[in-house]
Amino acid sequence: MKPVFFFSESIAVRLQTGPDIGNITPEISQCVRASKIGIGSLCATMIGSTGSLTTIEFEPGVVEDLKQAITRLASPDLEYEHEKAWHDGNGHSHVQAALLGPSIALPIRDGQLKLGTWQQVVAINHDNQPRTRTIEVTITGTLR
Amino acid sequence: MKPVFFFSESIAVRLQTGPDIGNITPEISQCVRASKIGIGSLCATMIGSTGSLTTIEFEPGVVEDLKQAITRLASPDLEYEHEKAWHDGNGHSHVQAALLGPSIALPIRDGQLKLGTWQQVVAINHDNQPRTRTIEVTITGTLR
Amino acid sequence: MKPVFFFSESIAVRLQTGPDIGNITPEISQCVRASKIGIGSLCATMIGSTGSLTTIEFEPGVVEDLKQAITRLASPDLEYEHEKAWHDGNGHSHVQAALLGPSIALPIRDGQLKLGTWQQVVAINHDNQPRTRTIEVTITGTLR
Numbered sequence: 001m002k003p004v005f006f007f008s009e010s011i012a013v014r015l016q017t018g019p020d021i022g023n024i025t026p027e028i029s030q031c032v033r034a035s036k037i038g039i040g041s042l043c044a045t046m047i048g049s050t051g052s053l054t055t056i057e058f059e060p061g062v063v064e065d066l067k068q069a070i071t072r073l074a075s076p077d078l079e080y081e082h083e084k085a086w087h088d089g090n091g092h093s094h095v096q097a098a099l100l101g102p103s104i105a106l107p108i109r110d111g112q113l114k115l116g117t118w119q120q121v122v123a124i125n126h127d128n129q130p131r132t133r134t135i136e137v138t139i140t141g142t143l144r
Numbered sequence: 145m146k147p148v149f150f151f152s153e154s155i156a157v158r159l160q161t162g163p164d165i166g167n168i169t170p171e172i173s174q175c176v177r178a179s180k181i182g183i184g185s186l187c188a189t190m191i192g193s194t195g196s197l198t199t200i201e202f203e204p205g206v207v208e209d210l211k212q213a214i215t216r217l218a219s220p221d222l223e224y225e226h227e228k229a230w231h232d233g234n235g236h237s238h239v240q241a242a243l244l245g246p247s248i249a250l251p252i253r254d255g256q257l258k259l260g261t262w263q264q265v266v267a268i269n270h271d272n273q274p275r276t277r278t279i280e281v282t283i284t285g286t287l288r
Numbered sequence: 289m290k291p292v293f294f295f296s297e298s299i300a301v302r303l304q305t306g307p308d309i310g311n312i313t314p315e316i317s318q319c320v321r322a323s324k325i326g327i328g329s330l331c332a333t334m335i336g337s338t339g340s341l342t343t344i345e346f347e348p349g350v351v352e353d354l355k356q357a358i359t360r361l362a363s364p365d366l367e368y369e370h371e372k373a374w375h376d377g378n379g380h381s382h383v384q385a386a387l388l389g390p391s392i393a394l395p396i397r398d399g400q401l402k403l404g405t406w407q408q409v410v411a412i413n414h415d416n417q418p419r420t421r422t423i424e425v426t427i428t429g430t431l432r
Contacts, residue, residue, distance in 0.1 A: 003147065003291070003292075004147075004148045004149060004150055004284065004292045005292065006292055006327075006328065006329075006428070006429060006430065008327050008328075008395070008397070039150075039152050039282075040150065040152075040282060040284075041150075041187045041282040041284065043187070043249075043329045043331070043393035043395070044393075045392075045393060045394055045395050045402075047402065047403065047404045047407070048404035048406075048407055049343060049344055049345040049350075049404055049406055049407040049408075054242045054243075054245050054246070055193060055241075055242065055245075055246045056193055056238060056241075056242045057193040057226075057238055059226070059229070059230075060225070060229070061224065061225035061226035061227070061228065061229045061230065061235070062193075062225075062226045062235070062238045062239070062242075064225040065218075065224045065225050065226050065235055065238065065239050066238070066239050066242050066243075069217065069218050069239045069242075069243060070243075073217075073243075073357065073361075074353075074357050080349065080353045081348070081349035081350075081352040081353050082345075082347070082349035082350045082353050083349070084349065085347070085348070085349045086347075086349065091349070091350070091353055094344060094345055094350045094353065094354070095350070095353050095354050095357045097343075097344075098342045098343065098344045098350075098354050098357075098410075099243075099342075099354075099357060099358075099361075099387075099388065100243065100245070101245060101342050101343075101388070101389055101392065102342070102343045102392060102394075102407075103392045103393040103394065104189075104245065104246060104247045104393070105187035105188075105189060105247040105248070105249055105282075105331075105393055106189055106246075106247065107152070107187070107189050107280035107281075107282055108282075109152070109280070114189075114191065114280055115191065116191045116192035116193055118192075118193055119191070119192055119193040119246075120193075122242075136395035136397070136402055137395075138327075138328060138329035138393075138395055138396075138429075140150070140284055140292065140328075140329065140428055141150060141282075142150065147291070148291075148292045148293065148294055148428065183294075183296050183426075184294065184296075184426060184428075185294075185331045185426035185428065187331070187393075198386045198387075198389050198390070199337060199385075199386065199389075199390045200337055200382060200385075200386045201337040201370075201382055203370070203373070203374075204369070204373070205368065205369035205370035205371070205372065205373045205374065205379070206337075206369075206370045206379070206382045206383070206386075208369040209362075209368045209369050209370050209379055209382065209383050210382070210383050210386050210387075213361065213362050213383045213386075213387060214387075217361075217387075243387075244387065244389070245389060248333075248389065248390060248391045249331035249332075249333060249391040249392070249393055249426075250333055250390075250391065251296070251331070251333050251424035251425075251426055252426075253296070253424070258333075258335065258424055259335065260335045260336035260337055262336075262337055263335070263336055263337040263390075264337075266386075284294070284428055285294060285426075286294065
C-alpha cells in the first residue's frame with residue numbers, strides 16, 4: 001500500500017446578497033491538481049454561519065430554482081428571534097445555511113475530482129449583504 | 145501510532161423514478177470489510193446532480209414519509225426555470241438533490257461501520273426516471 | 289511531506305425533547321487538542337436516525353429560529369406512515385433528521401478547529417423524548 005499524504009488550501013469567492021450561488025469547481029479542481037494526490041477524498045467546509053456548500057448542475061435555470069427553494073425554506077418575510085436581539089436583518093440567512101449544511105466530501109480519482117457530467121460544486125452566500133466567503137479544503141490520499 | 149491507509153470503491157445501485165430511496169448499507173459494509181481498515185472514516189459521494197445520500201431507519205413507513213417530505217421541499221407541480229430551458233421535466237429533482245446534499249461521512253470502529261441500531265445508509269434518486277446511481281466510497285484509517 | 293495520523297473519539301451529549309439543539313464545539317475542540325493533530329480534517333457523525341449535526345451561530349435567537357424551521361420541514365402535526373406501524377410518535381423526528389443529515393466535515397488548522405467567529409458545531413435531537421446522543425469523531429492529519 002502507498003503512504004497517505006494530505007494537502008490543505010483556502011479558497012475565497014465573492015458572492016452577492018443571498019441567496020447567491022457561485023460555481024467553485026475550478027478553484028476546487030485547482031486544489032486537487034496542486035495536491036498531486038491521485039486517489040483520495042476531499043473535504044470542503046464553508047467558514048461562517050451564513051454560508052453553505054452543495055453540488056448542482058450549474059446552469060441559470062437550476063440556480064434560480066434553488067434560490068427560490070432556499071427562500072421557501074426560510075423566507076426573509078417571516079419573523080425571526082435573531083432579529084429581535086440583533087437587528088441585523090439576517091435571521092433567515094442563519095436558518096437557511098444551517099439546513100443546507102457547511103460541508104461536503106468529494107472523491108478524487110485519477111488525479112481529478114470525480115463528479116457527474118453535469119455536477120458542479122457550489123458555494124452559497126445566504127447573508128443579507130455581499131460577502132467574500134472562505135472555503136477550507138483538505139485533501140487526503142495517495143500521490144499520483 | 146499505526147500508519148494510515150486508504151481504500152476506494154465504486155457502488156452502483158438501481159433506483160426507480162424519484163424520489164426513490166434504496167438501502168446501500170450492505171454495499172457500504174462490504175467496502176469496509178474489503179478495506180481491512182479497523183478504525184477510520186468513510187466518505188461516500190453520490191455522482192450526479194439528481195441524487196443524494198443520507199441515513200434513515202430503513203422501514204417502509206419512514207421511507208414513505210421521507211418521500212413525501214422531499215416532495216414538499218420541491219414539488220414537481222411548481223414551475224421551474226430549468227424546465228423552461230431544458231424541458232426534461234426534472235427541475236424539482238435538481239433542487240431536491242441540492243438541498244439534501246451529495247455526501248456523508250461515517251465512522252469505522254472495530255472493522256465495522258458504526259451506525260445506530262436502526263440507522264441505515266440510503267441513496268436517493270430524485271430524477272424523473274429510473275437511474276442506476278453510482279456512489280464513490282473512500283475509506284481512510286488504520287488496518288485492523 | 290509529513291506522515292498522516294489519525295485519532296478517534298466518542299462524544300456524548302444530553303439533549304431535551306426535539307428539536308433540541310446543543311453546542312458541542314467545546315467537546316469537539318477537546319478532541320482536536322487531544323489528537324495533537326496540527327493540520328487536517330475532522331469528520332463527525334451523529335449515531336442514530338433521529339439526530340443530526342450542523343453549524344450555527346449558537347445564540348438563543350438563532351436556536352429558536354432553527355427549531356421553528358425544522359418543525360416546518362416535518363411538523364409533528366402531519367400524518368406519518370411510520371406512526372401507523374410503530375406508534376412511537378416520532379415519525380417527524382426521522383424525517384427531520386434525514387433532511388438535515390448525520391455528518392459534517394470540519395478543517396483543522398494550526399492545531400485548532402477552524403470555524404467562523406460566530407460559527408459553532410451543534411448536535412440536534414429530533415426525537416420525541418430526551419436523549420443522550422452519541423457523536424463519533426474521526427480526525428486525520430499531520431501532527432503539530
